[in-house]
Structure formats: structure tokens, C-alpha cells
Amino acid sequence: MSYAPDSTANLARFNQTLDASAQIGVGRPGGLSRLALSDADREMRDLFVTWCEEAGLAVTVDACGNIFARREGTEPDVPPVLVGSHLDTQINGGRFDGIAGVLAALEVVRTLNDLGHATRRPLEIVNWTNEEGARFSPPMSASGAFVGAYTTDWVHGLVDDDGLSFGAELARIGYLGDAPCAPRPIDAYFELHIEQGPILDAEGRDIGIVTAGYPSHGMRVSFAGRTAHTGPTPMDQRQNALAAGARWLTMADDIGWAYAAYDGKATAARLVAWPNKAGILSDHAEAVCDVRHPDEKTAGLMAERLRRAASESAARCGCSYKIEDEWHWGGDIFDAGLVASIRAHAARLGFNHRDLQSQAGHDAYFLARHCPTAMIFTPCKDGITHNNEEFCTPESFRAGLNVLLHSVVERADRV
């Protein structure tokens, strides 16, 4: 038996691997709470490395904890084809988000091992550190460093809510690797991911061909006021930073509704204040909001409204404010050739497919700055994600897994 256009990945083995992952970092029923660089993340990484070594792969870890598992090609000196995603989850996350992409890459390698097929270019599986950003903000920090958007030192300096740093936690769990986390030649990057939206499930599709990412803008804003007694202080003498933050979140939500009819969204995602107690006005608040819209220009307008809202909220409450951090991703970033190849394999194999935009952020967005990149989406029930009720049937991965297999081999074997 050798590799052929009708070769198939081992769907049962893939799902068994997913099930094994779902035992590590168990959260609410059915879900996972496997925050980046936690003990559960270490346990999952250890198991993943074991699987890779059993598959004959050479594992290296870089200075941001990204794990690369390499299968040599017949031409070892050419840039590899990279396939992967992330094994960390949200605090109330599902068992498929990200994980399916890393384990699908593993299944591709295992299938090629079974078939005894050596690709021309090397293949590398990758697990990116802290894609979710649930513990260390911003998300996708380590894939960002890999493509040169961030420095390793900056990523190491990120701090979680308990004051623990990314660098120290990475060392603690034993995944502060020797390899530099910096751009190196990559032939192409593929990422399979659950859709995290309701479209494929609602339309009964087998697979989604990701043509672009929803343009998204996010920002973190701090508000500064002055503590005072909640009783005697007249309204016009108050500088309540918590009220300013709450106004900004409310205005963000309003912006989302204003663009909802054309699929725009805005999220009031996070608000922390100090002292944040009954009886006293807060003198500090920090908040995170984001806006998303399928149209790049409209997304930019929404972001401008969100910036203005921060200024207006602060002024209304007598506070000062500062945009501490701002990020932007999405747009028409994926490689037309790879997208066409994925679409062609989906059609050839008889899968019910459609093109769509990705609405979430992905490591692939950073990789697209560095090398030809494409994504494959698989259905998930009702689009529920970042929730323990995230659910995908074992069968739902059949199309994605096999289209990934053939797209990767086509890319890796091309002359």
C-alpha cells in the first residue's frame, strides 16, 4: 500500500487521540480548562511529544515554548511544510478548538508513515504556545514572535492575573527551549480548525475553505480617576474609573448592535477595577473590547468609534484614559494557490464544501505574514465554542482530515 489520491487518514485513530487529549485539564463537564503554561498544559505537551517521538519525529522546542516535530523529506535542505495549531484552551474551553488542528497534523504524519510515503520537502507539526491569550494577553503571542511581530523578551515579560510571567512559567513547566523563536524559511503553513461558527453545521457542509479572516480590531484601555466616598461626593466632583470603564463597555456593545445587521460584532470582553468595592469610588480600571466586521473598511470605522468611545467615557466620568495596547488582524491574507488546492481536493473527494471567512483569530494570521498560508474548517455543533458544550462528532473530521492530508502532500511533493 502506498500513497495514492484516494488514500485516507485513520479517522478512528485521530478521534482516539482527541479523546486522550480531553482527559488532560478537564474543566466543566465535557470541556477543558487547559490554560497556557499550566500544569495541565505541561502534561498535554509531554503526551504530545511522546506521540511525536513514537511517530519517529525529531522534536525541538523554541524560546517561546513552540514545539516543532519534524519528519525529514527526501530533500532535507529545503524549507519544510508546517502544519499545526495549538493545544492550550480557554478557561471554559472545549476539547476541539486548536487541539483538532495539532492532532490532525499528527494523523497526517501517522498516515504517511503507515503508507511508507516520504514527501519531498520535510513536514513539521507545530504546537503554538498561548494561542488563546486567556492567561497571557495578547493571544497568538508565540506565533507572533515566530514571525517577528514580537520579540521573545517581550513575550517572556507578559504577566498573568496572578503576576506570574510567561518566561518564568515557561521555564517552570520545562518548555523554555533552546531553539530561537524567530523567523526561518517555511515553505507553507496549513492549519485545520473547527469553524467556531454555525455556518457549516447549519448548512450541512462537510468542510469549509477559509478564504480570509474577519478584519478585527481590539484594544486595551486604562482609565484613571480618584477614590472618594460614594456618599457625600457630588456627581460633578466624581472621578469614578469603574463607571468610565463600564460606559466604554456599554458603548462597545452599542457599536456591535449598530453593525449587527451586516454581521458586525463588538465585544465587551474584560473589565477590572480597583478598589472595586462598595462604599468607595474606584481610581483605576482596565478594559478590553474588540470589534469585527467582514468588510475591512467598516471594521476600521468601528475601531475608530471604539477609540472615540474610550475618550467620551473617560470625559463623562471626569477620568483620564490611555489606549495601552491595540491589535488588528484578519483580511485577505491567505494564499490563493493553497486555497485553490484545498478547494480542489475537497471537490475531487466529493465533500460538500463552501468558502467562508474565519471570524476568530488564529496563529495562521501571523504565519500568513511570513509564508503561503491556508486554513481548513470543520463543522462544530451550533457554532458553540469557548464553552464546555463545544461539540464535534467524530465523523465531522473526516473531510477536513483527508483534504488536509492530500493538500499537504501535494504541497510537500511539488517539484
Added chain:
Amino acid sequence: MSYAPDSTANLARFNQTLDASAQIGVGRPGGLSRLALSDADREMRDLFVTWCEEAGLAVTVDACGNIFARREGTEPDVPPVLVGSHLDTQINGGRFDGIAGVLAALEVVRTLNDLGHATRRPLEIVNWTNEEGARFSPPMSASGAFVGAYTTDWVHGLVDDDGLSFGAELARIGYLGDAPCAPRPIDAYFELHIEQGPILDAEGRDIGIVTAGYPSHGMRVSFAGRTAHTGPTPMDQRQNALAAGARWLTMADDIGWAYAAYDGKATAARLVAWPNKAGILSDHAEAVCDVRHPDEKTAGLMAERLRRAASESAARCGCSYKIEDEWHWGGDIFDAGLVASIRAHAARLGFNHRDLQSQAGHDAYFLARHCPTAMIFTPCKDGITHNNEEFCTPESFRAGLNVLLHSVVERADRV
């Protein structure tokens, strides 16, 4: 030398005592951060008990940690006159709020000791536990239990943000006393307090005669939603509990502004959410807001608007909500006879005085349910309080201290 209508308290000694207190639980420069049942609270209590014992008082501690220091009268079996306030502070508190009232009571006793004057009724100094509510909500919990508004068990079960209980922390610092915390006969209660408002300072008054408390309504509301991804989830399918909480705080602030022209206030005081992280919609939020107005009926209308705002905020964000707790204080609660006596002594001693309403909550509000009660206010600079910049000159206590002395003796000596 014996007690006479022109006897004076020792202002210098009182201020030295205040200074000694200001060394315990130092917070931001100039201020205190002496949360209830913290190590600093214990240290302050120990020092206070030492002072009381040096003044020849018999100290008892009740089951909620309230400290009573008793000076017998010539008729020991009649109910005592109680004088005091609280020694705990906000997290960013000043060195006078509450503390001045306890130490003024101590100074009254020391002065009577110096003068060799035994009052007819016993005098008791009291330090109420957790007046601020900054660590354990609600505020004034232990004076509430003393008058029977709460049970001791309920107070013991209050939990701080770290999950530590009032009862366990009380035992830890060694102030879980043997005396029951329950109503017992009290002849009258006096509380001296800094104004915590700008009126006396702005008008150059020596002393304020508190005629009533601003009617205040507060409530703690929880919002329940559903976690989901911030990217793909359409606006009309979101159940973002944080957004609901932020809307409620914003509407509370709006209610405050709507009544600001007639001295109404509303406070967005506290908001916590979970997971409260970028990338995910929060499924839980809890918030505290309050409203205050000098007119009882208007305060009630504001509270009704605040309740309706909770319902509207939840509905707007697809969430459910629950009013977990609700409190109300203030109104025309003080004893007319005591108020008249305080006013008369202020006039007789030539102090520039005026009547005013208290805008903050005080233990005196609970005591007024149980016995004739009155409050004396002293000026504080610009009305700044619940802030480390709270400031009172040593001289600013002269009027309050001496009016307290004579009002207490008049009450305690009456036939």
C-alpha cells in the same frame, strides 16, 4: 479641679492618640489600609484595648468582635451611655474616618478620669467591627447584629474576595469574644465622625449637628449569561453577562446625573465578571450600585429606577439577573432630644455650628433602631474621604470633642 460646664477635653492628647493609630496599617502616603480583621486591625485593637485598660475600663468583646470598654457609673445597674465608632478603614482610607469617633470617646473618658468625675450612668466606649464593609459586605455588619438586624451566624458566614470567612478571620486575630452579640439595654448612643463632605470646611464651621441620614438604597445584582467566542457569535445570540453588568453600572451613573441638581447621587461601585478575559463572553457578573437623595421619597424613586435598570440591562444582553441583596438606611432617625442637647452645647460654647444630614452610612443608623442616638460631625478638608488624602487639622476636633464631652455627661448624669 472637678467637672464643670467649661471643662475641656485634652485636644493635644487626643491628636497624639490619633497619630499613634495612624502608624498601624499604613496605606498610600498619609492614609491607612486597615481592613477589618486583618493583622493591622488586630494590632490596632490590641493597642486600643491597652489604652482602655490603662484608663481603668473593663473590656469585653462580643461574638462579632465588637469591643466594649466600660466605666462604671454611680448607679451601675442602669443602662449605659454608649459612645464610639469604628477603627477599620477602607483599602485606600484615611486616618480619621471612624477612628476619630472611637478615640474621641476614649478622650472623653480620660478627661473625666482627670477631673475625677463619676457619671451617674455607666459609660461604654465601643469599636464596631467591619463598619466599612470594604472587606466583608455589607458594611456596618456587626452593629447590625448588635441591634438584631442580622444574626451572629449570618455575620460569621460573610466571605471576603479571597474566600475567607468573617468568623474564621475573627477567631484568627483573637477577637471572637464570649459576650453575645445581641440587643441589650442602652441608654443612648453618641457617635462623633468626620463629616466626609465639604460643607463644614467650605463654610468655615467648627461643628455639624447631624439631624438625619441621607436616605440611601444599595443593591447587589448578579447577571447570568453564557460563555461563547467573541468572534463568530452574532450579537443577537450573545449572552454576555459582563456587558449586562456594565450596562447596569452605566444606567446607575445616569440615574445619579438625573438627580444631581437636587443633590442626588448614584454610584457604580463594583463589578466582577467571569471569565472576564479577552476572546470569550462572560457568563457571570456581579455588581453593586447605590443611590442617595436627601428626600426619602425621591431616594425610593431612584432605587426603583435602579431595580428596573437591572432588569433592562439583563434583557438587553440576553441574560438573566437576580437582586441578591438590598439595603436601605438613613432618614429622620436621630433622637430630637439628643440633637437639641448637642446643638445647645455647641451654641453655649460659642462654636460656629450648623445642622446637616449625614451622607455616608454609619453604625449610628443601626443603633438608632435600638436606642436614642445622635451624631456630631467635625470638618474635613474639601470633604475628601475614602482616600489617603483625607485630612483634618488637629484644631478641627476641638469643637466636636468638647461638645461630645458635655453632651455625654449631660445624658449620663441626668436624674
